[in-house]
Amino acid sequence: MATSRKLTPDGTSDKLFDACAAEKKITDGLAAVFEEAGYRQVRTPGLEFLSVFASSASYFPPEEMYKLSDNKGRLVAVRPDSTIAIARLTATKLKGAALPLRIYYAQSVYRRQPEHRGRDSEVMQMGVELIGEAGFSADVDMVGLAIRSLSAVYGGRFRIEIGHVGLYKKLMERLGAGAETQGRIYRYVTSKNYSALEDVLVDAGDRETAGLLLRLPGLFGGAEALGEAAALFDGYDEDITEMLGYLARVMDALAARGYADSVMIDLGLVNQAEYYSSLVFKGYGESAGEPLLSGGRYDELFCDFGERMPATGFGMNIDLLAEVHLCCPFFHYPIERAEKRQAPLGGEGAGAGAATDGAARILGGDAYVGGLGGGGLENNGKYARPLRVALTKGRLEKDFMALMEASGYDMDPLRGKGRKLLIGIPGPGGAEDGALEIFLAKAPDVVTYVEQGVCEIGIVGKDTLLEHGGTYYEILDMGLGKCRFALAAPSGGPVAGGAAPRAVASKYPQYAGRYFERLGLDVNIIRIDGSVEIAPLLGLADSIVDIVETGTTLRENGLEVVRYIRDISARLIVNVTGMKLRKAEVEALASRLAEGRG
Numbered sequence: 320m321a322t323s324r325k326l327t328p329d330g331t332s333d334k335l336f337d338a339c340a341a342e343k344k345i346t347d348g349l350a351a352v353f354e355e356a357g358y359r360q361v362r363t364p365g366l367e368f369l370s371v372f373a374s375s376a377s378y379f380p381p382e383e384m385y386k387l388s389d390n391k392g393r394l395v396a397v398r399p400d401s402t403i404a405i406a407r408l409t410a411t412k413l414k415g416a417a418l419p420l421r422i423y424y425a426q427s428v429y430r431r432q433p434e435h436r437g438r439d440s441e442v443m444q445m446g447v448e449l450i451g452e453a454g455f456s457a458d459v460d461m462v463g464l465a466i467r468s469l470s471a472v473y474g475g476r477f478r479i480e481i482g483h484v485g486l487y488k489k490l491m492e493r494l495g496a497g498a499e500t501q502g503r504i505y506r507y508v509t510s511k512n513y514s515a516l517e518d519v520l521v522d523a524g525d526r527e528t529a530g531l532l533l534r535l536p537g538l539f540g541g542a543e544a545l546g547e548a549a550a551l552f553d554g555y556d557e558d559i560t561e562m563l564g565y566l567a568r569v570m571d572a573l574a575a576r577g578y579a580d581s582v583m584i585d586l587g588l589v590n591q592a593e594y595y596s597s598l599v600f601k602g603y604g605e606s607a608g609e610p611l612l613s614g615g616r617y618d619e620l621f622c623d624f625g626e627r628m629p630a631t632g633f634g635m636n637i638d639l640l641a642e643v644h645l646c647c648p649f650f651h652y653p654i655e656r657a658e659k660r661q662a663p664l665g666g667e668g669a670g671a672g673a674a675t676d677g678a679a680r681i682l683g684g685d686a687y688v689g690g691l692g693g694g695g696l697e698n699n700g701k702y703a704r705p706l707r708v709a710l711t712k713g714r715l716e717k718d719f720m721a722l723m724e725a726s727g728y729d730m731d732p733l734r735g736k737g738r739k740l741l742i743g744i745p746g747p748g749g750a751e752d753g754a755l756e757i758f759l760a761k762a763p764d765v766v767t768y769v770e771q772g773v774c775e776i777g778i779v780g781k782d783t784l785l786e787h788g789g790t791y792y793e794i795l796d797m798g799l800g801k802c803r804f805a806l807a808a809p810s811g812g813p814v815a816g817g818a819a820p821r822a823v824a825s826k827y828p829q830y831a832g833r834y835f836e837r838l839g840l841d842v843n844i845i846r847i848d849g850s851v852e853i854a855p856l857l858g859l860a861d862s863i864v865d866i867v868e869t870g871t872t873l874r875e876n877g878l879e880v881v882r883y884i885r886d887i888s889a890r891l892i893v894n895v896t897g898m899k900l901r902k903a904e905v906e907a908l909a910s911r912l913a914e915g916r917g
């Protein structure tokens with residue numbers, strides 16, 4: 320019997336009883352919120368013609384879509400997105416219907432995910448679309464509905480972040496990069512792969528714009544983030560100044576509705592920039608490493624279907640919500656509360672009251688029943704466990720311990736850890752405040768742990784970040800583990816003499832590939848996982864791209880540096896949600912380390 324008969328494809332899974340029950344509670348809870356706000360349900364087919372998703376405005380990387388052919392041999396895609404399908408439906412079946420249309424959906428989307436990154440290819444989503452209403456108050460109402468929806472089904476602390484995709488678009492316009500480079504920049508910005516982004520922008524002619532693009536991801540927080548952005552963009556572009564003013568007004572209006580504690584600014588948000596046009600937002604919750612909710616205004620999308628209609632909406636990741644619901648028992652609380660709720664939510668005003676009530680109780684923490692394994696809050700509203708740090712094993716370990724000691728931490732528990740894997744470190748001077756949990760991991764695993772949100776912080780070399788990319792904030796150059804990326808080749812050989820390399824061995828095939836692509840050289844990259852210096856000696860390659868620290872390994876193996884490519888050092892990276900929800904703790908640690916570094 321074929322083994323595959325007993326398996327499900329990568330990125331898919333069977334959902335058993337508890338998972339289905341949790342999903343039902345959440346979808347029922349959300350349907351009640353959506354219907355009370357006047358939204359009605361539709362369902363679009365699981366298969367659509369590929370052209371629905373492949374037009375210029377509704378960009379999806381073709382490699383992410385599952386494609387097959389219908390009975391007439393025409394190409395169809397397994398639904399990768401619901402908003403585009405609903406735009407098609409509105410422009411056809413609902414053409415001429417009275418506006419605005421309030422539509423909601425509950426259906427799965429399917430997107431191929433990179434292998435072994437722990438992401439699902441099939442995701443159950445539920446969301447709303449408000450079609451035919453433009454303007455400020457529709458934008459504010461939509462963010463308000465997002466907050467009420469999360470309040471109804473998510474018991475933990477959450478934040479909605481708002482941004483303006485126009486900033487990114489404007490910067491790209493000013494940068495004037497070619498289509499291929501633009502595609503790469505977009506990919507790196509959407510995946511928050513800032514190491515690779517930095518790499519692409521190295522050659523950008525407009526240094527000011529390249530610098531501003533790199534600053535975008537760091538511009539998040541409260542009103543101060545808008546102030547910082549206003550100063551940064553002052554005199555750069557009037558449209559951007561206007562966009563920042565718009566965001567300030569949205570923040571004020573949300574604060575006036577009692578949502579001040581639930582919203583933040585994030586100017587690095589670009590969502591799916593190809594179809595979002597202005598305001599965008601995402602919802603993050605504690606205990607969930609990935610966004611729970613994502614949405615924004617997409618006024619241009621309908622042009623693809625021959626219509627002009629303003630629209631805004633959001634989608635929620637039901638699988639993720641159900642997962643959190645199952646692993647954190649107290650998360651049942653808000654759903655049960657929503658079920659018992661006497662007064663209907665009604666319009667925005669009534670909803671705001673109910674959400675504020677829910678948010679106040681959640682943020683105040685009095686609803687919580689104790690510490691949570693997964694990183695929840697204790698009764699007093701503090702996190703149940705200290706910040707968790709993944710430290711790269713090997714070379715960095717010793718240097719990192721010395722830096723921690725210089726920053727006031729007692730690292731003896733890590734030194735004497737024996738076979739224990741997760742080590743508690745008290746705060747500076749033995750205090751409870753600033754305590755950490757540290758574990759050791761291989762460099763690429765540090766990135767995976769941080770991306771997935773099982774730890775907030777990673778200490779890892781820039782070489783690994785450049786090679787593996789990923790979604791995280793890189794907030795501190797720790798000044799440790801300094802070395803350089805270099806192209807090296809046998810002394811006296813053709814490459815050392817100036818010939819273009821043809822076959823390059825490297826532990827960093829992605830990075831090396833990008834480097835030669837930038838130079839316009841067609842090079843065969845051979846991936847080697849260690850002791851790469853031996854490859855030219857054995858004739859496997861004519862050169863290597865590797866890190867060089869003292870240069871001893873090269874010298875002892877008859878190789879020499881042909882060209883230094885870039886400096887490398889250890890960085891402190893932070894999970895995206897962790898950075899948003901535990902900003903003060905993360906920043907306190909970073910500034911202690913920066914001080915210790917001197």
Ligand code: PRP
Nearest residue numbers: 849850851865866867868869870871872
């Ligand atoms: C790195 C690198 C070089 C060596 C350079 O390897 O890949 O081999 O260090 O250091 P040097 O310039 O001071 O001689 P690492 O020690 O990490 O081992 P590996 O090759 O087994 O990965």
